[in-house]
Amino acid sequence: MSEDPWSRRSVGPQVDEERTLPVYAAGEFDVPFTIKGVREVITRDTRWAPHAHPTHELLWNTTGASTVSVEDRTWIISPGIGVWMPAGTVHFGVASAGTSQRATHFHIEETPALADEPMTVEITPLLSLLLTRLEDTSLSDRSRTLTEQLVFDVIQPSPHRLLVQVPSSGMPALIAERVLANPSDRCGLNEWARELRVSTRTIARSFRAQTGLSFHQWQTAVRAQHAIAYLADDLTVEEVAGLVGYSSPSAFVVAFRRATGLTPGRFRPSSGRMHDVASTTSLDSIA
Template identity: 35%
Template sequence: MQEIRHTPVAPTRTQRLASGGEIDAHRHDDHQIAYASRGTIAVSTDGGSWVAPATRAIWIPAGTVHQHQAHGELDLHLVGLPAEENPLELAEPAVLAVSPLLRELIIAHTRAPADRSAARLRLRAVLLDQLAISPEQPLHLPAPSSPLLRELHAILRADPADNRTLEDIGRQIGASSRTLSRRLRAELGLTYHQWRTQIRLHHALILLAEDVAVTAVAHRCGWSSASTFIEVFRRAFGHTPGAGPGEPGAPGG
């Protein structure tokens, strides 16, 4: 991704984005947390993409060139933190679990006036405490660098429901399944099945944000049945599709 602009201070604010809306590529000298209380936020960097529904937030380390994209009508909450303040001790982007308490803290902090009142500082301190204990979620979709894996990636992203084996797709792009498997392990640390599942889950989050029915999402993302999709989704995200923060099936709900 080409760096477009440099905004030294990462803002702390709430803003709305229409579905499909974007914040173009940029970087900050500060860390930033991106959280969508409504809709689904996607953050892309040269290293891959991260997608987060309303039960997750995305950690963006200082200096990372990134862009945001809205899926569904988005209420986006951005929290900026000075570079020396890293409660998570993370040097790479990550998806974090958002408990009902952390959700309310982020919303309140990003909607409060930007001052240094005692009440705001106390709110910020509790928010940082909650961030420090927020577990990281394995929802990163890594971007491959080798030409063969980029071609494989393009095929799977274009049609997540493509159920062909790695051997079948390998014949299309001129590589053996053994070669592709070895490169996936070496470059991404994933098996073909794991990588394809990550691609499908990311696409599923986007479709769900656009109010596509669960059964249709399962079909369009390549699962044999809605029940299979729901179980895979629950294992990955800790709740069933459509369960928002505080609802049955959601963390803390």
């Protein structure tokens, strides 16, 4: 299984804590709940070894950034963007210190099918409040059932995938290793072709075959993933632009929006966007 590329960020490639969990098959044992959430504030840079759950799992954060990987595919998790992990899917992940991480588990037989493959999920303010409400152990059975039904009604795929597929062999793997280690590297196809003594067409064809993207698209996606991690640490757009290889903040904003469909400011905690919207939503009417 390939290494999680996010763990090779230039700001902190070494994790401070390694965790191991079992590898369970889907539904390997029954669980006494329909939806159950756990939360943790990560105090040290942490990596989870490959594992799998008997339940479906929704991974999401209220602050900070983390990643989850399945083989050579890596998704970034940030406030507003979560990842649905089907039961029995072997995955591994990394979270940086300070991340407020949530993991919500779903009973496989009592949950309407959302997806058979990992996918990004939009964590709207309403969904966040519903999932948080279900952590209240004092809820009546009726209120819990109603809240669970609302979760099933509002949870939906996100159009913003924030997914990077890492090349596994040949020239693309060599190039990817350097880009992942240093997203500010501005080498393009021409520079790589000269260094590797091959044609730009050869690199382009090989890169698309392994990733489904052109080199430029893939590099932009990698930079966006790194940028989100920096933004989650509340660095400014100007600071992040330079760290991920853009000559100006405006060029960074354009590329970031093209890759994610969102503006960089959307991911900065100090923007208060998620808090401000969520604070206007009330669930008091669910008795």
